[in-house]
Amino acid sequence: MIENERQYEITRRWVERIREALEVTRGRLADAEDSPDRWKLETFEAAYQSQLDDLEREVADYERVHSIFGAPRQPEEEPYPLTQIACLVVDMGVSDLSNRHDWYAHGREDDCPDGA
Numbered sequence: 001m002i003e004n005e006r007q008y009e010i011t012r013r014w015v016e017r018i019r020e021a022l023e024v025t026r027g028r029l030a031d032a033e034d035s036p037d038r039w040k041l042e043t044f045e046a047a048y049q050s051q052l053d054d055l056e057r058e059v060a061d062y063e064r065v066h067s068i069f070g071a072p073r074q075p076e077e078e079p080y081p082l083t084q085i086a087c088l089v090v091d092m093g094v095s096d097l098s099n100r101h102d103w104y105a106h107g108r109e110d111d112c113p114d115g116a
Helices: 006-031 038-069 079-091 094-099 101-105
Strands: none
Touching: 038 079
16 A cells, blocks of 8 residues: 555556566567467566556555545654754753753753752
8 A cells, every 4th residue: 555655656666667577578478479488478477467457556546545635644753852952052052061961951950959
């Protein structure tokens, strides 16, 4: 099942690749009328066709759902912690962070006995 736009684009590219492989296989199959390896080409053709049918069905399902409900919502990502820390460092200054690390990290200063 295709769940997002990225998977949709990748699947569409695979559909094109498999179509091309299927055309090549069918061309070789037409040239191999009396070849002892014809059964291999027929097997490849059936496998490519099966895979193509499955992927085309998934693409059609995604397009149908996308047309009915609109673009799927992407889950909002939590900000990366180091990015948040970098923003804080820029805002408060590196020397302030190094001098008051315990207060910023734990909400108290080292020399404050009551923890405030």
